Amino acid sequence: xxxxxxxxxxxxxxxxxxxxxxxxxxxxxxxxxxxxxxxxxxxxxxxxxxxxxxxxxxxxxxxxxxxxxxxxxxxxxxxxxxxxxxxxxxxxxxxxxxxxxxxxxxxxxxxxxxxxxxxxxxxxxxxxxxxxxxxxxxxxxxxxxxxxxxxxxxxxxxxxxxxxxxxxxxxxxxxxxxxxxxxxxxxxxxxxxx
Ligand SMILES: [Fe+2]
Numbered sequence: 001x002x003x004x005x006x007x008x009x010x011x012x013x014x015x016x017x018x019x020x021x022x023x024x025x026x027x028x029x030x031x032x033x034x035x036x037x038x039x040x041x042x043x044x045x046x047x048x049x050x051x052x053x054x055x056x057x058x059x060x061x062x063x064x065x066x067x068x069x070x071x072x073x074x075x076x077x078x079x080x081x082x083x084x085x086x087x088x089x090x091x092x093x094x095x096x097x098x099x100x101x102x103x104x105x106x107x108x109x110x111x112x113x114x115x116x117x118x119x120x121x122x123x124x125x126x127x128x129x130x131x132x133x134x135x136x137x138x139x140x141x142x143x144x145x146x147x148x149x150x151x152x153x154x155x156x157x158x159x160x161x162x163x164x165x166x167x168x169x170x171x172x173x174x175x176x177x178x179x180x181x182x183x184x185x186x187x188x189x190x191x192x193x194x
Contacts, residue, residue: 001109006156007147008189015061016095016152022055023047023071023175024097032073032171040136042075043163045123046173051180058177063191065180074103074165074172079138082108082131084115085157086123089178091185092157093192096149097173103165105155106143113160128160149174154192156185 010016026047036044047070054069074080085092113128131139143161147153155161165172179188 001107001145001159003145003147006107006109006145006159006161006185007105007149008154008185008192010152010154010192011194012151019058019175020095020097022058023069023095024173026071027073027098027173029171032173033075036073036075039120041081042078043080044073045070046073047071062177064183064188067178067180070176070178071097072174072176074099074163074168076165076169076171077167078165080163080165081127081135082113082139082160082162083118083128084126084160086125088158088182090156090158090182091154091179091188093152093154093177093179093188094149095152095175095177097175099165099168099170099172100174101148101150102168102170103148103163103172104146105149106162106164107145107156108141108160109144111141111144111160154185154189158185 032046036042049069051067058069059066113130115126116129116132118125118127
């Protein structure tokens with residue numbers, strides 16, 4: 001696997017800028033830190049808008065049907081757990097918000113892990129049994145594929161991945177759009193490629 005298999009990057013356009021500014025208006029470091037302090041991991045869903053809750057212009061410019069709009073927050077100097085996104089989620093369209101340029105998204109494409117299903121009140125996520133066994137210590141090896149989400153990027157969320165924000169003194173925020181009926185990474189990319 002190479003970067004192309006897990007991340008497809010797109011050029012900024014007015015719609016992506018509008019999306020970025022809309023999501024950035026929700027950001028609040030103090031609130032994010034307070035919320036993170038209540039969770040074992042330092043990586044949280046900071047804001048989530050479901051169908052009917054997000055503005056119509058978000059859907060109007062896009063052919064895949066948006067299921068929900070989320071903002072993720074990652075605390076300064078933290079590393080998230082290796083995971084696959086909830087409910088067998090295949091892909092997500094991520095747009096960088098403040099701090100995103102200083103965190104690294106890492107995918108593990110060569111290592112075999114056993115799945116441990118983890119559920120919270122908000123979502124179901126799949127983490128690795130291997131990392132659960134050493135928790136709260138983090139898996140030491142960096143991913144095989146690493147990238148910074150510095151522009152709109154379709155990410156493959158069905159391959160083991162994590163966010164390494166250890167070199168970032170700031171919170172890292174990313175907007176993430178999730179699609180109805182869980183379409184594949186390649187299919188959504190074909191719809192998003194101009
Ligand atoms: Fe994820």
